[in-house]
Amino acid sequence: MNKAVPTCPSRGFTLVELMIVIAIIGILGALAYPSYTNNVARGRRADAQKALLEASQFMQRYYVANNSYADSNGQPPTLPGTLTTTRQSSGGIVYDVAVTAANQQGYTIKATPSSTGLMARDECGTFVLESSGRRSLESSNKTAGECWR
Numbered sequence: 001m002n003k004a005v006p007t008c009p010s011r012g013f014t015l016v017e018l019m020i021v022i023a024i025i026g027i028l029g030a031l032a033y034p035s036y037t038n039n040v041a042r043g044r045r046a047d048a049q050k051a052l053l054e055a056s057q058f059m060q061r062y063y064v065a066n067n068s069y070a071d072s073n074g075q076p077p078t079l080p081g082t083l084t085t086t087r088q089s090s091g092g093i094v095y096d097v098a099v100t101a102a103n104q105q106g107y108t109i110k111a112t113p114s115s116t117g118l119m120a121r122d123e124c125g126t127f128v129l130e131s132s133g134r135r136s137l138e139s140s141n142k143t144a145g146e147c148w149r
Helices: 015-066
Strands: 085-087 093-102 107-113 126-130 135-138
Touching: 015 085, 015 093, 015 107, 015 126
Parallel strands: none
Antiparallel strands: 085 093, 093 107, 107 126, 126 135
């Protein structure tokens, strides 16, 4: 008498199936990560631009009160502490904001990436805003139109 051993359906994944899933996840990750980092950088640049515009409003209020953008010694006024930096959610400084030049007729404000921050090697470099409304970049190969959005 010949008894046949019943076959059980296989359970689980084969190594080939597992490797295919890992390869698909790797490809999706390789495509998604650069897009994610570009969006994060664009958001941080927007924070820097916002800080520059708030500093510009401070300078306009300073002018109304003092009839000059500079103090009595011809130096730029000190920005309030809340306007001197932009920070990431964990508290690290991303951009340093400062009035770099001021006189009776105008001023220049710069947002410089912090040397230890996440944007230290950003391709847009330093954002510059002048009292005339002119927006430009320093230390960048990009145009202002590409970074000031």
